Amino acid sequence: MAKTAPEIALDAFDLAILKILQRDNATPQRTIGEAVNLSAPAVQRRIKRMEESGVIQANCAIVDPAKVGQPITIFVEVEVISETADLIDAAKAEFSATPEVQQCYYVTGEADFILVIVVATMADYEALTRRLFFGNNNVKKFRTFVAMDRVKVGLTVRLEAPGR
Amino acid sequence: MAKTAPEIALDAFDLAILKILQRDNATPQRTIGEAVNLSAPAVQRRIKRMEESGVIQANCAIVDPAKVGQPITIFVEVEVISETADLIDAAKAEFSATPEVQQCYYVTGEADFILVIVVATMADYEALTRRLFFGNNNVKKFRTFVAMDRVKVGLTVRLEAPGR
DNA sequence: CTCCTCACGAAACAAACTTGCAACTTGCAC
DNA sequence: GTGCAAGTTGCAAGTTTGTTTCGTGAGGAG
Incomplete structure (x- = not known):
């Protein structure tokens, strides 16, 4: 019923990833990985976790x-x-x-x-x-x-x- | 220097696509195509055009x-x-x-x-x-x-x- | 010390995106 | 009415990207 809100703890990696996604969420995970010194799967897992925990509320296009x-x-x-x-x-x-x-x-x-x-x-x-x-x-x-x-x-x- | 602003004309297809992307830009193009009755490449071309013309300003993650x-x-x-x-x-x-x-x-x-x-x-x-x-x-x-x-x-x- | 849990990285796999090409529709000039 | 040119579409192949699986190593509890 209540939306799953596991209240996840974010480390420096997560914040660095968020910083990139906040500006452009079409960035390939591999590129993100290189920027934050992590492998693509690791980036993928962290993104998924943040989406499920509600840290990332939505991924959307900004229309002028x-x-x-x-x-x-x-x-x-x-x-x-x-x-x-x-x-x-x-x-x-x-x-x-x-x-x-x-x-x-x-x-x-x-x-x-x-x-x-x-x-x-x-x-x-x-x-x-x-x-x-x-x-x-x-x-x-x-x-x-x-x-x-x-x-x-x-x-x-x-x-x-x-x-x- | 000046941002390219070709002032594109949008038809009903473009608006329908925008409506979806505005809510979730991770939607596969194939799914979008089915929703608006267009092939995936056609959707892709329209999205690209709207990005280049500035109709779509950015694609980003919304953080809580x-x-x-x-x-x-x-x-x-x-x-x-x-x-x-x-x-x-x-x-x-x-x-x-x-x-x-x-x-x-x-x-x-x-x-x-x-x-x-x-x-x-x-x-x-x-x-x-x-x-x-x-x-x-x-x-x-x-x-x-x-x-x-x-x-x-x-x-x-x-x-x-x-x-x- | 051993077992357990968890997160990471490498590789294989599946899915999506991107591009080239031929056919169709539209608008316009003749 | 006819023919041409421009633009758009759909299909199919090639490429990139995302996803899963598996094995490894680093803490932490018993």
Whole structure:
């Protein structure tokens, strides 16, 4: 039921492998092996273990939104009226199910949710606000930030040096 | 120098392929071919074309930050004092070069930059604020939002249905 | 000291990717 | 309507890559 989470321990080899895969997971295992001084099978076993343990969550292609007709990235801070558990869960579910919502975080501070939204046109965004925010009685207010420049985009995680 | 951007046109096949790769780029081309009714070589050629044209920006492994000792995700809205081109560029460069900064956007609205930061401890974040914000004379103020729940995380882009 | 467990490396095996070629479809000029 | 040129497809062979198996050696417990 619960997803297998064996809480694996990672050594310097694993981190070095992750560092490479995080940048390009099409790198041949043999090449990785040469880079980290390990044989290809050893690399293969470690990758498999990290995938099974959830350290590697997914292997996916990163698509340029602008090249597929979705050039607008928007941040939204959402403030809700009532923070009861079921209302928050309902909001999480709705945001998660919306394909235009690329990322959704439940946060502390002056807002309750922060959304990253990718759309084709401002009209699309306007329609989305009607549905997600104005159509939701529990949304008190929301603030919009339109991205002019995607300076740095990725999900790359910092991997500390082996000596730890 | 300039990145090759042949501005390719995508048809329904390309979108269907992208949709699969966006979720799992380790899917065999043969399997993709069966799903979209194309032969494996045809799929391969389309993927290659999309990679060369920049539609597919990268192929990478998604690492769970919590599993590698970086359990804290933080949003920061940064407001600067002066918005001259060189100062903005300097800020972009500094944010980009900081490994803890996972994402950085230059935005319109009540803030100028929005950052997504991933760190191991709040002490690390505190040290980072000293360096990035208090140590930068051009930062007027910044607001911090700590993520309690990463409800939806990804860089998946919505791909409209073939009929277009 | 012996046994057990575990991780690594080398080689064989299986699978996937890549390339060349001929045939088909599409668009356009004549 | 006819013929040409460009692009795309599918098939098949060749090559690279990923995967499994087996044997070896390094700790750790009894």
